[in-house]
Amino acid sequence: MTALLEVDDLKVRFSTRNGMVDALHGVSFSIGAGETLGIVGESGSGKSVTSLAIMRLLDRAGRIASGRVTFRGRDITRIGAGELRGLRGAAMSMIFQNPRAALNPIRTVEDQIADVLRAHRKISVAEAKAQGLELLRAVRIREAEKRRYAYPGELSGGMCQRVMIAMAIACEPALLIADEPTTGLDVTTQKIVMDLLSGITAERDMAMILITHDLGLAARYCGQIAVMERGLVVERGATEALFQSARHPYTRRLIAASPTRHSRLEDLAYGAPRPVVAAPQRPAGTGLLLDLRNVVKTFAGGVKAVDDVSFSIPPGGALGLVGESGSGKTTLSRMICRLIDIDAGDIIFLGESISLVPAGEFHQSPRRRDIQIVFQDPNDSLNPRFTAFDSIAHPLRRLEGLRNGGVLDDRVKEAASRAGLPADLLERFPHQLSGGQKARVGIARAIAPRPKLLVLDEPTAALDVSIQAVILQLLDRLRRENDIALLFVSHDLNVVRMLCDDIVVLRQGRVVEAGPARAVFEHPRDDYTRALLDAIPHFEPGAAPRELRAAAVPAYDVQGFK
Amino acid sequence: MSATTRHAMFVLRGNPVTALAATGMTLVVLVAVFSPWLAPYDPIASDVAHALQPPSAEHWAGTDQLGRDILSRILVATRLDLSIAVSAVGLSFVIGALVGGFCGYRGGRLDRWVGRIVDVLMAFPLFVLAMALVAAMGNRVENIVIATAIINLPFYTRFARAEVNVRRDAGWVEAARACGEGHLSVVLRFLLPNVLPAMAVQISLNLGWAILNAAGLSFIGLGVQASTPEWGIMVAEGARFITTGKWWLVGFPGLALMLTVLCFNLLGDGLRDILDPRMRT
Numbered sequence: 001m002t003a004l005l006e007v008d009d010l011k012v013r014f015s016t017r018n019g020m021v022d023a024l025h026g027v028s029f030s031i032g033a034g035e036t037l038g039i040v041g042e043s044g045s046g047k048s049v050t051s052l053a054i055m056r057l058l059d060r061a062g063r064i065a066s067g068r069v070t071f072r073g074r075d076i077t078r079i080g081a082g083e084l085r086g087l088r089g090a091a092m093s094m095i096f097q098n099p100r101a102a103l104n105p106i107r108t109v110e111d112q113i114a115d116v117l118r119a120h121r122k123i124s125v126a127e128a129k130a131q132g133l134e135l136l137r138a139v140r141i142r143e144a145e146k147r148r149y150a151y152p153g154e155l156s157g158g159m160c161q162r163v164m165i166a167m168a169i170a171c172e173p174a175l176l177i178a179d180e181p182t183t184g185l186d187v188t189t190q191k192i193v194m195d196l197l198s199g200i201t202a203e204r205d206m207a208m209i210l211i212t213h214d215l216g217l218a219a220r221y222c223g224q225i226a227v228m229e230r231g232l233v234v235e236r237g238a239t240e241a242l243f244q245s246a247r248h249p250y251t252r253r254l255i256a257a258s259p260t261r262h263s264r265l266e267d268l269a270y271g272a273p274r275p276v277v278a279a280p281q282r283p284a285g286t287g288l289l290l291d292l293r294n295v296v297k298t299f300a301g302g303v304k305a306v307d308d309v310s311f312s313i314p315p316g317g318a319l320g321l322v323g324e325s326g327s328g329k330t331t332l333s334r335m336i337c338r339l340i341d342i343d344a345g346d347i348i349f350l351g352e353s354i355s356l357v358p359a360g361e362f363h364q365s366p367r368r369r370d371i372q373i374v375f376q377d378p379n380d381s382l383n384p385r386f387t388a389f390d391s392i393a394h395p396l397r398r399l400e401g402l403r404n405g406g407v408l409d410d411r412v413k414e415a416a417s418r419a420g421l422p423a424d425l426l427e428r429f430p431h432q433l434s435g436g437q438k439a440r441v442g443i444a445r446a447i448a449p450r451p452k453l454l455v456l457d458e459p460t461a462a463l464d465v466s467i468q469a470v471i472l473q474l475l476d477r478l479r480r481e482n483d484i485a486l487l488f489v490s491h492d493l494n495v496v497r498m499l500c501d502d503i504v505v506l507r508q509g510r511v512v513e514a515g516p517a518r519a520v521f522e523h524p525r526d527d528y529t530r531a532l533l534d535a536i537p538h539f540e541p542g543a544a545p546r547e548l549r550a551a552a553v554p555a556y557d558v559q560g561f562k
Numbered sequence: 563m564s565a566t567t568r569h570a571m572f573v574l575r576g577n578p579v580t581a582l583a584a585t586g587m588t589l590v591v592l593v594a595v596f597s598p599w600l601a602p603y604d605p606i607a608s609d610v611a612h613a614l615q616p617p618s619a620e621h622w623a624g625t626d627q628l629g630r631d632i633l634s635r636i637l638v639a640t641r642l643d644l645s646i647a648v649s650a651v652g653l654s655f656v657i658g659a660l661v662g663g664f665c666g667y668r669g670g671r672l673d674r675w676v677g678r679i680v681d682v683l684m685a686f687p688l689f690v691l692a693m694a695l696v697a698a699m700g701n702r703v704e705n706i707v708i709a710t711a712i713i714n715l716p717f718y719t720r721f722a723r724a725e726v727n728v729r730r731d732a733g734w735v736e737a738a739r740a741c742g743e744g745h746l747s748v749v750l751r752f753l754l755p756n757v758l759p760a761m762a763v764q765i766s767l768n769l770g771w772a773i774l775n776a777a778g779l780s781f782i783g784l785g786v787q788a789s790t791p792e793w794g795i796m797v798a799e800g801a802r803f804i805t806t807g808k809w810w811l812v813g814f815p816g817l818a819l820m821l822t823v824l825c826f827n828l829l830g831d832g833l834r835d836i837l838d839p840r841m842r843t
Contacts, residue, residue, distance in 0.1 A: 368740075372740055381732075383738065383752060384734075398743060445737065
């Protein structure tokens with residue numbers, strides 16, 4: 001049997017300001033009708049370029065230099081624009097990363113689905129709309145009769161992605177390419193969307209290429225996996241076999257770096273485990289570092305973002321704050337950092353209330369240097385006009401009054417080396433640094449004034465797994481060596497479990513469950529915690545990963561309009 | 563050589579138009595500074611015996627109806643026109659950036675009120691507004707500067723407001739606060755410097771526009787005193803003679819005006835590339 005799609009020695013070249021750059025160095029793989037293939041790899045590995053090349057959607061700077069992409073026996077790299085148009089959307093279609101950005105904000109959902117149908121079939125507008133309604137039902141949008149008139153802005157991210165799926169399957173394509181379809185969605189929404197996608201493709205016998213950086217996701221939903229690194233497929237094979245006996249070192253490193261249900265922090269790095277420094281012993285009965293008492297924050301319109309939250313962290317402790325978007329975890333972290341004011345309750349830091357000082361004046365408080373924060377997106381957390389040195393020196397200059405000179409240099413270099421940032425990168429501007437390097441600058445900046453509490457707002461969410469692993473180990477070491485307490489804000493329970501002693505689960509501003517990390521993880525008491533845990537895509541070497549492939553299309557959504 | 567200079571040289575090399583505009587600009591500024599020594603004749607001394615002479619070896623740009631050397635008048639006028647434009651744009655840039663910056667950062671009621679005031683200001687035909695202001699305050703150089711600054715103000719305020727507004731929730735702004743910066747210094751030392759590269763384009767375009775505005779006011783008699791060498795007035799006075807074929811009275815001051823404005827406009831884009839550290843690779 002011939003494959004549905006066969007990519008043979010595909011090379012793609014981009015012309016840039018600094019000459020020609022090869023993005024793909026000869027990628028080969030194939031996928032049969034009705035099969036699922038996961039393409040995994042880290043940023044820059046060329047997985048998105050591959051999908052764009054298959055769809056012939058490369059921008060003008062990119063060019064297919066050589067190789068063949070054979071789809072149903074036709075070489076796509078050689079066909080004309082007209083034939084290509086007939087193919088795209090009809091025989092192969094694509095689901096993009098950010099559903100909000102991929103939908104036209106000023107047209108209704110119904111119109112956009114009808115557009116796709118009418119581009120490929122000679123049907124009337126009314127027929128197209130009737131079929132669109134069926135599609136909305138097929139992607140399990142509740143009250144589809146009403147929601148077809150909605151604009152993308154009125155729908156939640158998960159709902160938008162369902163609409164995208166509806167558009168992608170509208171013309172019953174033989175091949176569906178999903179490029180990071182769940183990035184930016186919560187884990188529970190991710191599960192719903194992925195279950196739907198996998199159910200629909202199985203039901204209609206479509207082949208699917210799932211492009212993702214998440215090994216767990218690929219393992220859970222794909223039968224075949226291709227691992228890409230720097231423009232090459234370094235390894236490919238059936239999912240079980242690949243995870244059980246990966247041969248290529250990169251695959252092994254990637255597998256090691258991906259947290260599983262049982263992995264410990266030391267397991268994440270491929271290679272020799274680093275010696276674990278024991279946490280300093282402290283006499284029993286010492287006071288709490290941070291104590292939150294019935295904290296409330298109400299935003300305009302009466303929405304309670306944070307509602308009666310209490311928890312505490314001992315000195316040198318590590319607490320994980322887990323919740324989905326809208327759970328109030330970000331608001332809470334900003335309040336603890338005293339960047340915004342609380343409406344009621346109290347925040348006690350080392351025995352004294354710090355919530356009495358207004359957030360606008362907290363920068364003059366002696367406690368400012370004790371509470372520092374590492375932000376979510378490293379790309380956005382550094383002043384574009386500051387070099388790495390200036391960024392790290394900033395809190396030292398402001399909070400410790402250090403002037404330029406030897407002491408400042410030493411302190412900056414010390415912080416940088418603690419954060420694992422090479423000293424020769426200090427003179428660079430943020431845009432000259434990679435994501436992982438920027439994350440290190442952000443951490444170095446936060447630890448430079450030697451804080452007692454470090455608030456980490458999803459510090460690894462924007463990073464590749466291998467960098468995430470290194471950063472997590474770094475944070476753990478910082479905690480043990482420097483006795484810094486960590487408040488780790490994240491949606492990823494797996495990561496939190498490895499790093500933290502205690503977990504607080506937030507939902508809609510309220511604490512639904514709190515306790516020691518192990519207990520919460522192994523015996524969750526609350527349904528919501530259980531749902532969060534279930535939604536994390538794991539891969540378990542040895543376990544059968546494809547159980548879900550045959551599962552029925554999930555029930556109707558529970559979340560409604562935004 | 564510092565990194566900034568090196569980067570500036572790189573931008574100029576890759577961008578000959580910017581380099582040309584920068585050269586032109588330097589020339590204009592040099593003329594403005596040294597014009598009293600460069601001018602071959604006294605720009606206000608009349609010599610009726612040699613009135614309305616076409617360009618010649620003695621008078622490269624000819625003479626006007628009072629026999630004054632047009633080239634000398636153009637050269638001397640550079641300083642006045644340039645200083646009106648620079649001080650007017652500087653004034654509206656400083657005030658606009660501060661007001662817009664704080665409004666964009668704070669939001670809320672202050673932002674809404676300032677926004678409405680700016681809207682009202684923009685609802686006037688701007689040149690007419692400038693005319694009214696100068697007419698009311700008296701046509702002196704300071705008033706021309708103030709009037710030009712006021713009609714430019716809305717653009718800077720809006721621009722700074724919008725640019726600060728999109729950045730105020732950025733991680734690095736919160737990080738600056740966690741590093742001990744108050745709201746005031748976050749705006750002044752963090753947000754506004756980041757907005758500056760984008761505003762540089764606006765400044766450059768506006769300088770050209772301010773020169774035209776000053777010249778326009780002079781042209782309709784609301785500018786500086788008639789005897790003062792100024793491009794707008796020269797064009798205004800010369801316009802009477804164009805029907806009799808005495809083109810040089812209008813032509814040369816107009817050309818000076820046009821070339822200067824062109825230089826400012828062309829410089830804008832290059833300036834942004836130079837000021838933005840992200841353009842450095």
